[in-house]
Amino acid sequence: MSFTIYGAAGSGSVPVEAAMTLIGLDYRVIEAVTWEGEAERDKVAVANPMRQIPALITPAGETITESAAILIWLADAYPQARLGPRLDDPRRAQFLRWMTFIPAAIYSMFWVRDVPSRLVGEDAAAQEELKRRTAERIAECWRVMDSQITPGRFLLGDELSVLDLYVAVASRWTPRRQRFYAEAPRMAEVMRRVDDLPELQAFWTKRFPLGDDA
Structure with missing residues (x-):
């Protein structure tokens, strides 16, 4: 199963998409240009009641919002990609x-x-x-x-x-x-x-x- 991310080109979903690309994860993007109006924000409501991007749906069906939280989670969940220091790392x-x-x-x-x-x-x-x-x-x-x-x-x-x-x-x-x-x-x-x-x-x-x- 793949990940689903609600995002948009040039938005805060892009670093998340970049991280998933480097890790080699299978994902699809649901484009939601939320700064262009209510209809675009409404697209995200099913995943994030704040109607903001990014919102990540994991293969297990869990929703993660907030770009920093998603990025930290990805770094921790896929340590083999070496995209973030581990808990015992001085950095x-x-x-x-x-x-x-x-x-x-x-x-x-x-x-x-x-x-x-x-x-x-x-x-x-x-x-x-x-x-x-x-x-x-x-x-x-x-x-x-x-x-x-x-x-x-x-x-x-x-x-x-x-x-x-x-x-x-x-x-x-x-x-x-x-x-x-x-x-x-x-x-x-x-x-x-x-x-x-x-x-x-x-x-x-x-x-x-x-x-x-x-």
């Missing part, structure tokens, strides 16, 4: 720290940005100011993370992890890669390395191409 604490920092500090900003009227109503000027401020907040968070992490070949050392996949996707969102490179120079080279992984080239092209912002 585990920092792995958990940054895997939760991204959704708490960065990913959460996009619930606001996708539909600004949720917080500021229909005032166009207020919506633009909200978008500007959240973009600055995201840039600040990348700067803080860069100042606190000491990458090797990858973010946690010499081995690729789901953290690298998570950052590779989230850093493609607003304020986009060029700003990320400026704010997070130590992580920048790592992300270029993740972008260039041969085993993910076809995947990135299909699910989240970088375009001119690389």
Whole structure:
């Protein structure tokens, strides 16, 4: 039996899909572009009452939501893929720290940005100011993370992890890669390395191409 993931190209499902691709799992994607309206969000309701992506259905029928939780679960459930430090690994604490920092500090900003009227109503000027401020907040968070992490070949050392996949996707969102490179120079080279992984080239092209912002 295969996995089912509710997701969309360019979304928070992409690092999950990338991890499953690297592990070699059989999965299908139900496209649900939730930022495009109620009908798209309703597609996800059967799996996640929050109507948010990603939502993963395991072959056993279990539902897992929240991108960080899914990524950590995949790394732990498939240790042979070596996509995350084990419980007794000294890198585990920092792995958990940054895997939760991204959704708490960065990913959460996009619930606001996708539909600004949720917080500021229909005032166009207020919506633009909200978008500007959240973009600055995201840039600040990348700067803080860069100042606190000491990458090797990858973010946690010499081995690729789901953290690298998570950052590779989230850093493609607003304020986009060029700003990320400026704010997070130590992580920048790592992300270029993740972008260039041969085993993910076809995947990135299909699910989240970088375009001119690389």
